[in-house]
Amino acid sequence: MSDVANVDVQPETDIDSAKPKSRLRMTPTVAAYGAAVLVGVVGQILHPGFLGSAHLSTVLSLVAVLGIVAAGQTFVIITGGIDLSVSGILAFAEVMTPYWVQGHSSRWPILLLIIVIAAALGVINAIGITVFAIQPLIMTLGVGAIVDGAVLVLTGGSSTGLPPAWLAHSMAHNGWLSGLLITWVVVSVLAYMLLHRSTFGRRVFAIGTSPRAARLAGIRSWPTLLGVYAFSAVMAAIAGIVLAGYSGSGDFGIGDTYLFPSIGAVVIGGTSILGGRGGYIGTIAGVLILGVIDSILTLSNIAAAGRQIAQGLAILLILILYARERRLRQ
Amino acid sequence: MTTPARGQFVVNLGDATIYLTVIALFIVNVILQPRFAQVSNLLYLLGTTLPLVFAAVAQGLVMLTSSIDLASGSIISLTNVLIVVLIGHGSATAIVVAIVAGTVLGALAGLLTTTLRLPSIIVTLALSSVWAGVALYVLPTPKSGIPNSFSNLTNGYVPLYLSLALAVLWLWLARTRFGRRIYAIGSSENAAYTAGIPIVSTKVAVFAISGALLALGALMLSSTTGGGDPLSGSSITLEAIAAAVLGGVSFQGGKGSLIGAIFGAVALTLITNLVFNTGASAFYQGVVYGILLVLALALSRFTARRWIRMPVPAIGGGLR
Numbered sequence: 001m002s003d004v005a006n007v008d009v010q011p012e013t014d015i016d017s018a019k020p021k022s023r024l025r026m027t028p029t030v031a032a033y034g035a036a037v038l039v040g041v042v043g044q045i046l047h048p049g050f051l052g053s054a055h056l057s058t059v060l061s062l063v064a065v066l067g068i069v070a071a072g073q074t075f076v077i078i079t080g081g082i083d084l085s086v087s088g089i090l091a092f093a094e095v096m097t098p099y100w101v102q103g104h105s106s107r108w109p110i111l112l113l114i115i116v117i118a119a120a121l122g123v124i125n126a127i128g129i130t131v132f133a134i135q136p137l138i139m140t141l142g143v144g145a146i147v148d149g150a151v152l153v154l155t156g157g158s159s160t161g162l163p164p165a166w167l168a169h170s171m172a173h174n175g176w177l178s179g180l181l182i183t184w185v186v187v188s189v190l191a192y193m194l195l196h197r198s199t200f201g202r203r204v205f206a207i208g209t210s211p212r213a214a215r216l217a218g219i220r221s222w223p224t225l226l227g228v229y230a231f232s233a234v235m236a237a238i239a240g241i242v243l244a245g246y247s248g249s250g251d252f253g254i255g256d257t258y259l260f261p262s263i264g265a266v267v268i269g270g271t272s273i274l275g276g277r278g279g280y281i282g283t284i285a286g287v288l289i290l291g292v293i294d295s296i297l298t299l300s301n302i303a304a305a306g307r308q309i310a311q312g313l314a315i316l317l318i319l320i321l322y323a324r325e326r327r328l329r330q
Numbered sequence: 331m332t333t334p335a336r337g338q339f340v341v342n343l344g345d346a347t348i349y350l351t352v353i354a355l356f357i358v359n360v361i362l363q364p365r366f367a368q369v370s371n372l373l374y375l376l377g378t379t380l381p382l383v384f385a386a387v388a389q390g391l392v393m394l395t396s397s398i399d400l401a402s403g404s405i406i407s408l409t410n411v412l413i414v415v416l417i418g419h420g421s422a423t424a425i426v427v428a429i430v431a432g433t434v435l436g437a438l439a440g441l442l443t444t445t446l447r448l449p450s451i452i453v454t455l456a457l458s459s460v461w462a463g464v465a466l467y468v469l470p471t472p473k474s475g476i477p478n479s480f481s482n483l484t485n486g487y488v489p490l491y492l493s494l495a496l497a498v499l500w501l502w503l504a505r506t507r508f509g510r511r512i513y514a515i516g517s518s519e520n521a522a523y524t525a526g527i528p529i530v531s532t533k534v535a536v537f538a539i540s541g542a543l544l545a546l547g548a549l550m551l552s553s554t555t556g557g558g559d560p561l562s563g564s565s566i567t568l569e570a571i572a573a574a575v576l577g578g579v580s581f582q583g584g585k586g587s588l589i590g591a592i593f594g595a596v597a598l599t600l601i602t603n604l605v606f607n608t609g610a611s612a613f614y615q616g617v618v619y620g621i622l623l624v625l626a627l628a629l630s631r632f633t634a635r636r637w638i639r640m641p642v643p644a645i646g647g648g649l650r
Contacts, residue, residue, distance in 0.1 A: 152613035273449045313460060319456070
């Protein structure tokens with residue numbers, strides 16, 4: 001804490017709130033939870049029983065994977081970056097878990113290895129971004145392409161094997177509590193403590209608010225960014241591992257279905273895509289909104305095309321409600 | 331971008347790195363496969379690159395204003411399926427509708443990001459989902475039916491002429507008042523606003539032109555594939571961004587040249603071709619592609635001497 005003791009970073013404070021309140025203002029996080037409740041009520045009206053504990057726990061389990069990926073994405077976006085490699089890393093973990101384990105139950109160190117490799121990939125992201133000053137979007141895009149290709153090379157293009165039995169068993173949906181949900185809860189607590197209750201978290205906000213000011217305040221950005229990108233990669237790997245346990249097999253294209261929603265969830269949750277403002281609490285609301293909307297559309301038998309359109313429009317609508325930037329000034 | 335002296339005509343070619351990269355990739359390709367350098371082969375490759383060239387220029391144009399268009403691939407998909415669905419009403423109708431649609435979709439993104447003050451990255455992310463869904467509605471499964479005459483667009487010397495036309499068009503546009511405004515907004519939107527530059531109309535125009543270019547890219551895609559596919563553009567979004575960045579167009583905006591973006595697209599095709607020529611499994615494509623992309627950008631940190639300037643005798647009254 002020593003070298004940032006004098007930095008007065010107030011991540012939760014909305015700059016606008018200092019101005020006189022001319023119209024109703026609410027923080028993006030409150031708005032996001034309001035929207036989550038709203039879509040839940042819409043679901044209940046369209047499909048009675050939607051908000052019942054049975055269906056709700058199913059929805060929570062299904063969005064848990066997105067929630068875990070979005071935890072890492074939240075950190076990255078708060079620093080003002082973006083992580084497009086999460087899709088590749090998630091697919092890597094999801095395909096390689098059954099491939100390397102091949103159904104043996106005793107090979108849990110394999111899972112550790114996958115997480116370590118993911119962390120190394122995150123470090124590579126951070127090195128490109130800090131040392132070589134490559135834009136996060138393009139650096140993570142490149143690393144994502146490398147990982148996507150590497151998975152194909154390693155497996156020879158066919159995903160085989162079964163995840164360890166204990167993993168498959170614990171992730172299966174039994175009762176209202178599932179391994180997926182428990183993992184998400186653990187990740188949420190970890191992400192919250194790290195982001196809002198640690199020196200590391202303060203530095204993340206400081207860098208996102210103003211890299212220059214952070215540097216002048218004595219914060220070296222590279223160790224923090226290293227941690228942030230490694231965290232994001234590890235979260236994507238964990239998401240891939242639990243998803244492998246849940247689905248029982250590998251799927252090369254699985255990562256792409258989580259990439260854009262992970263960014264969408266973070267932004268719907270009130271985190272500024274420009275960095276410096278936001279938090280994981282809001283992201284959870286964003287994940288719930290996307291999950292509930294998807295569930296409503298699935299129950300309404302709407303085809304994939306309609307789901308894509310509705311999801312895009314929903315994100316747009318929510319953004320119009322509360323993610324607008326300030327007016328241009330001199 | 332420093333302002334050239336009055337009466338001096340400066341061709342802004344952007345960062346030098348991309349041209350060195352293209353030359354290096356070309357040489358390696360020739361070493362691996364001597365027949366690579368045959369004119370017919372090069373023209374064929376350029377023909378298959380044309381959709382990406384148009385997409386990269388469209389993306390680069392948006393990036394010059396410090397914005398980004400993550401919906402570009404979906405706009406290509408949508409206009410691509412529109413062309414194949416409408417081709418029964420005559421080629422001209424299909425092409426005109428596609429270009430108008432592309433322009434309108436682009437302008438819509440521009441309007442949303444400017445008038446509602448939403449970051450373009452997230453507006454276009456949401457729109458990409460919407461347009462991809464609409465494309466699936468218009469044409470749920472891939473369909474052929476583009477007449478053979480369309481292939482003339484990407485055959486023979488036509489791709490070369492089209493690329494040159496695009497380059498010349500940009501060199502002209504960059505010299506107009508509109509072009510200066512693009513660079514001004516990209517450098518600092520606040521400063522441009524203070525200087526009285528109309529931000530909304532300029533940005534909407536940029537997005538609209540970008541949309542029209544994407545529709546043209548879809549037209550080229552229809553010409554090379556001979557059909558329509560609702561997912562045809564899905565991989566192009568990120569490839570186009572990579573091409574533009576590789577070509578020296580800065581994410582921070584206000585820096586770079588779209589000539590660089592054209593060469594960025596060419597570089598990506600040369601990389602793809604390189605992997606293909608080594609006879610390695612297609613699985614290595616992504617690995618090599620990613621490594622070379624990151625490597626080229628990491629090197630540009632050291633090789634970039636910001637601008638190549640080509641002093642040319644003044645034509646007309648010079649810049650104003």
